[in-house]
Amino acid sequence: MFAERGFADATSKEICERAGTPMASVNYHFGSREALYEAALIEAHRQVVGLDELAALVASFADPRERLRALLGRFVGFSTDAGTPWGFMLMLREVLSPSNAIPALIEKAIRPKAAFLLKTIGEVLELNPSTPVVQRALMFSVLPCIVMMVAPMRMQAALLPAVAKDREALAEDFVRFVMAGLDAIALAHRTDS
Template structure:
């Protein structure tokens, strides 16, 4: 009696792919830490691979080059600050747009006042303060899609079309304090202006009040035209 050979399953291939994804994510996390500490110019693939405990070919295999690794880190870093899926869920939910804005600002305040900052905020701030040739990737792949979501929320609050120039300016003014808090050294937030870091809930409500008051003033100005 002959036996029909069984068809090999795809489990080993799936396992290999899963291992590859895990290795890629591990390299990404370690690279984020190194770029946060040293900046793009001074971070080397050699140090990243040594700290990640992978061979030197891993960066090129998983990312293509050190520059492309840095671009992936930039996008990952910004997504850690504001996850696009979470923002989209907030924007699409029913409810007052002011509450949606509060939910977005709450995530930023959590990063600012948290006990241990993720490397993502430092990487993003380094790039914004001292842009490299890779800045357009951060803008187009990470910032622009989220700005579009925020423009929708701002539009609903202002009662103006999302394409209105006043909405764009209002969004920029609204997010500027958030950038300032992220850039501010911890010593400033804990020593010189300790109230910034002492009570996250009160900070959130003050930030929201500040943003909404400014947006109301802008909306009133355009209603009078």
């Protein structure tokens, strides 16, 4: 309901009716509609990409560059998946119209994944993950995937038909692009030191 109609327009009554539970269920299990929404946001972020999923994806790679390649390939995969999970739609609504649940979402769902990615990119760049350059590198690496997720596939196919036809090539070229950019950043910051 939150994904379909947003926080303001999804009532507890409608949510409980759809779930087939008594009205008191929201307060009993979550304490409030706001707490239910926060839990739904955190689950939505996990549904889009879970920290355990990311860790499992890279567990077999010792080389940080190979770990990052696997992560980036998966992120591009998210953006080209045909089915859009309800979690993605809820996250999109939240990003476009942030609620009071944003701080909890950041702390409980986004920050742990960002730390994981910062560590990996820091290892690739051979820089401390807390440095501004590593944070910028994360932004440059992940935001294009988010933009690809947001742009409707129909629009992408109409505008760039060759891109829509070969999702594997898109992922491979994106990874090459990001890795070359990270190599340039690493070189620039090694020579600055």
